[in-house]
Amino acid sequence: MLKAVKVRLYPTTEQEIALAKSFGCARWYWNYALNACIQHYEETGKSLKVSVYKAYLPQLKVEHPWLKEDCYSAVLQCVAINLNKAYANFFEGRARFPRFKSKHHKQSIQYPQNVKVMGDCLEIPKIGVIKAVFHRPIEGKIKTVTISKTPTDKYFASILLEIEGAESQISGDKIQGIDLGLKDFAIVHDGNEVIKYSNPKHLKRHEKNLARKQKKFARKVKGTNSRNKYKKLVAKVHERVSNSRQDFLHKLSRKLVDESQVIVVENLNVKGMVRNRKLSKSISDVGWGMFVNFLDYKLKAKDGQLAEIGRFFPSSKTCSCCGHVLDELTLDIREWDCPSCGTHHDRDSNAALNIRNEGIRILKNGEPLAVDGFPGISKVANPKGGGNPVIADRGCVRPPTRKGKGQRSVRSEARTVPDRVGVG
Numbered sequence: 480m481l482k483a484v485k486v487r488l489y490p491t492t493e494q495e496i497a498l499a500k501s502f503g504c505a506r507w508y509w510n511y512a513l514n515a516c517i518q519h520y521e522e523t524g525k526s527l528k529v530s531v532y533k534a535y536l537p538q539l540k541v542e543h544p545w546l547k548e549d550c551y552s553a554v555l556q557c558v559a560i561n562l563n564k565a566y567a568n569f570f571e572g573r574a575r576f577p578r579f580k581s582k583h584h585k586q587s588i589q590y591p592q593n594v595k596v597m598g599d600c601l602e603i604p605k606i607g608v609i610k611a612v613f614h615r616p617i618e619g620k621i622k623t624v625t626i627s628k629t630p631t632d633k634y635f636a637s638i639l640l641e642i643e644g645a646e647s648q649i650s651g652d653k654i655q656g657i658d659l660g661l662k663d664f665a666i667v668h669d670g671n672e673v674i675k676y677s678n679p680k681h682l683k684r685h686e687k688n689l690a691r692k693q694k695k696f697a698r699k700v701k702g703t704n705s706r707n708k709y710k711k712l713v714a715k716v717h718e719r720v721s722n723s724r725q726d727f728l729h730k731l732s733r734k735l736v737d738e739s740q741v742i743v744v745e746n747l748n749v750k751g752m753v754r755n756r757k758l759s760k761s762i763s764d765v766g767w768g769m770f771v772n773f774l775d776y777k778l779k780a781k782d783g784q785l786a787e788i789g790r791f792f793p794s795s796k797t798c799s800c801c802g803h804v805l806d807e808l809t810l811d812i813r814e815w816d817c818p819s820c821g822t823h824h825d826r827d828s829n830a831a832l833n834i835r836n837e838g839i840r841i842l843k844n845g846e847p848l849a850v851d852g853f854p855g856i857s858k859v860a861n862p863k864g865g866g867n868p869v870i871a872d873r874g875c876v877r878p879p880t881r882k883g884k885g886q887r888s889v890r891s892e893a894r895t896v897p898d899r900v901g902v903g
Contacts, residue, residue: 480642484617488601488626488634489610495634497549497606502586502628504550508558510579511539516566529563550588551604557589557623587627594624594638601636611636618642630714653739656835658794658827659747659767661758667735668831675827676731681723682764689716724766732773736783742774743838745794746787786838794830794837798822 490498512532519527536555540547546555568574595602601611603626619640626636658666664678692713699706735742749768753759775785788794796805803819813826 481622482619482640482642483637484613484615484640485635485637486601486614487612488636489612490606490634494606494609498588498626498628498634500545500549501551501554501588501606503582504546505554505558505588506580506582506586508536508539508546508555509562511535512559512562513577513579516562526566529559532562533559549605551590553591553593553604554588557591561589585627585629587625590624590626591622594621596621596638609634609636629718631711631718651736651738651740654741654743654835654839655735655739656743656831656833656838657735658831658834659745659765659770660827661761661765663827664765665731665770666827666831668828668835669739670832670835673825673828673831678765679727680761680764681720681727682760685716685720689713692716724764725769728766728770728773732770732777736774736777736781739783741784741786741838741842742778743786743788743834744771744774745792745834746790748790784842786842788834788837788841792834792837794833795826797829797833798824799829799832799836 512535515532515535516527519525533556536546536559562577565574565577569576590603593604596613596617597608599611599613600608601624602608603624617638617640619642622639622641624636624638626634628634653669656668658668660666661678663675665676667674667676692709696706696709696713699709747767749762753762755762771785771787777783778785793804796808797803798817798820800822801817801820803817805815805818808815808826814824815826816823
C-alpha cells in the first residue's frame, strides 16, 4: 500500500539558494527535452522516445557543468520520466499538452532515492539536513520525495511511503446517498434521516480583500520590487482560500466515511457545468470533484465502497415513495407534491434518497450501467470500492465529458455545520 505524507520544510538561506539552483536545473532540462520532442515531431512526424532525451544528459553535463554541480543526478532522470508521463497523459486524454516551465510559477523537484528522515529533519542529497515539521510518524519504506516551493515562498516535501500489511480501520455500517448542490453543499440521506451541510463559500468571503489587493498589484510597474511584493500578497489570499476549502472537505469526507460503509453519489459532468457563465464561479468554488476523490480514497482505506450512478438519472423528478417521474421540474421549485400519491417532497432530500435507492439497486443486482451518452462503455459495481467507471476489461477510466474524455474538478470547500431534518 502506498501512502503520501506532506510536511512543511524550513530551509536556511544557504539551503534556499541550493534548492533554487536545483529547481533551475530541473526546469532547464524539462524545457530542453520538451523542445527536442517538439522539433523531432515537426521534422519526422514521430514522437521522441524517453531513452533518447535521457541519453542527452551526459553530453549536456559536459557543455553545462552547472547541471552536474548544482543538481543531484537522479533528479534529472526523474524529469525525463515525468515528461514521458506527461506525454502519455496527453495522448490518453487525461491532460493538456505538456507546457514549458517558468521560474515565476510553482517549482518542484523529485528525489527517487537517498532521502533520509533524521529526527525532526530531512536529509536531502546536495542540499543538506533541512528542518521539517512532521505532524504524523513516518512509517514504512520511503519511495520518492517531492520538494516543492509555492508562490508564497513556502517549502513542502511530499513523502511517498510503501506500507506493508496495513490494517484497514472498519467503522460505520450505513449506506448513504449524497446529493451535491450549491445552496447546500451536500444533502446526505441514510434511509432514516437527512442532514444538510451548508456551503460556506470561502471565495465569496475573500472577494473584497482579493479585489483590493489585485487592484493594487495591477497598478505596479512590471519588474519592480513593489510589484513582486503585491504579487505575493495576492498569492497568499488564494492560498488561504484553497487551504480553508481543503480543510472543510477533508473534515466532512472523514466524518461521512467513518459513519458509513457504502456512499452513493452522482457522476456529475463538472467540466460541462462550468460552461454556464452565471454559475461557473460558484461551481468551481464548491469543489464537488475534490470531495468525491476524498471520499473515494478514504473509503478504499477502510475497505468501503463508493458507487456512482448515471448523471442523467432523474433523482429530483422521481417520487421516492411511488416512483412517479415528473415531466418537468425547474430549478426554482424547491418543494413539490407528487401528482400520483400526493406525497410532499423537499427537492434535495428527495433527490438524496433516490440516489441512495438507485445505488443500492445497482450494487444488489450487479447490473452494468451504461455511461450516459457514450455507448460501448459501462460501469459496474466495484466490489473493492472506488468511484470511477470501469470498462468491460475492469480497467479504470475517468468520468467522460461530451467528447468522451475528461477529468474531475479539483476545487472545493465548506464548513461542517449540519442542519438535521427528520424524515417520517
